[in-house]
Amino acid sequence: MIRADLLIVGISELATPQGTTPRAGADLGRLSVVEDAAVACCDDKIVWVGARRDVDQAVRTDDAQTLDAGGGTVLPGFVDAHTHLPFAGWREQEFDERLRGATYSEIAARGGGILSTVERTREASREELTRSVRERLARLARLGTTTVEAKSGYGLEPEAELKQLQALRDAAADGPLDLVPTFLGAHTVPREYRQDRTAYVRLLIDTMLPQVAEAGLAEYADAFVDAHAFSLDEARQVLEAARSHGLGVRLHADQLDDDGAAALAAELGAASADHLEFSSDEGIEALARAGTCGVLLPAATFFLMSDTPPPGRRLIDAGVPVVVATDFNPGSCPCDSMTAALWFACLTARLTVDEAITAATLNAACALGRGKVTGTIEPGKRADLVVHDVPNRYHLVYRFGTPAIKHVIAAGKLID
Known part of the structure; x- marks a missing residue:
């Protein structure tokens, strides 16, 4: 099983681009979207991403800190x-x-x-x-x-x-x-x-x-x-x-x-x-x-x-x-x-x-020459993630006026 020291659950929607190269044209708007998701991190890296129901079979979380996203939306760190x-x-x-x-x-x-x-x-x-x-x-x-x-x-x-x-x-x-x-x-x-x-x-x-x-x-x-x-x-x-x-x-x-x-x-x-x-x-x-x-x-x-x-x-x-x-x-x-x-x-x-x-x-x-390091929520990338206090990604712009940042994780560390 994969070892984790940080587990993020309670994710209504996780949305991320994928890969290490820039997207253009029709590919620009193609995201991977997982509902009722979970993310596991270890040290400063993402080690597992998927549906919440599968995390217990894939990840050893005995000693992991658990962060409840409270029904929020998780995106890569900006x-x-x-x-x-x-x-x-x-x-x-x-x-x-x-x-x-x-x-x-x-x-x-x-x-x-x-x-x-x-x-x-x-x-x-x-x-x-x-x-x-x-x-x-x-x-x-x-x-x-x-x-x-x-x-x-x-x-x-x-x-x-x-x-x-x-x-x-x-x-x-x-x-x-x-x-x-x-x-x-x-x-x-x-x-x-x-x-x-x-x-x-x-x-x-x-x-x-x-x-x-x-x-x-x-x-x-x-x-x-x-x-x-x-x-x-x-x-x-x-x-x-x-x-x-x-x-x-x-x-x-x-x-x-x-x-x-x-x-x-x-x-x-x-x-x-x-x-x-x-x-x-x-x-x-x-x-x-x-x-x-x-x-x-x-x-x-x-x-x-x-x-x-x-x-x-x-x-x-x-x-x-x-x-x-x-x-x-x-x-x-x-x-x-x-x-x-x-x-x-x-x-x-x-x-x-x-x-x-x-x-x-x-x-x-x-x-910035960081495509292999960050910018997506995928195993192997740096654990840079943001929990937004909205039910899905569209609300980020639909309800414009006030940023809805709930939690920020940078290089695996929870920002106070």
Whole structure:
């Protein structure tokens, strides 16, 4: 019999994608669903999944802790594949400005937006950033996120960028969440280099990337292609240099205009292209051919009050593996709830509930190089599970407004 140290019973419905590779097209919405289910875990792994009536014959549970889901629904732990966790300060005043008619681009053009967060983050100590990140990770865990990608990008100078990445490493070291760090020095051009963009690109390539890679502080590098950030050629230079240092690459693409960044992501074989609201049909088709994941950030699109919805159905119909993430940051999306991201994915990007679940779990894990480790509820995967206090998965979105998280298990540990 299989040994277990944690047994979850009382599950009205267990719903999970299956496998270790991203799902696209019609496969995106194909879930394995078990009613009146049970899950057994040992150490940090799932060891058995099936109907409650079969567990006693398959699993030795004499010494196991039993968790009663109370008729709830169990899904894989959420994998948030796009966040900006290490920052200092909030930007609620800019939110009020946008409510009064200012646009995100107008605020950025006059030195607000990202650059205002850069100032505060540069001033913060490594210890202060670590404390903030640790608090944010604890909140993410309570909201059902068990794996999270987190970017730097609010330093824009060697010392401050390293400080952000070090804070991520320090904060995650003693916690159950798996944190995937990304270097985003190419977030925007800092004020002191606005008259010499080329020099800042050289600083990224010649100084920052080698330091980050040598210290092992990031798994990926990212760049923001936008009229107020980096051109296609600048982003290509930075990301090709990142690849030469052994980093994977991702790209902020076509968020505010069709900048051709989706096609660049495909050209570079990026793990993901994120945002994509204004991507052309040609760019989306290139992503599909390259197998690059398309990361929808529908909570950000909603928060920015954009008239252009996230291109959910366009990506799915083209065969792009779709991911849903929060884009948690202090300016364009101060939302850290993956449940909320699912609401917006369904209600604004037109994903079905089952498609959104796969996009927020297995596909997101694959986009972070974690598809063999997490993202599904299957034997051998890490024991990352969430008990939602709803009778079935459809209620997650149908009764939108309040996350219904009842229990969270991350790496086999019950989160208080």
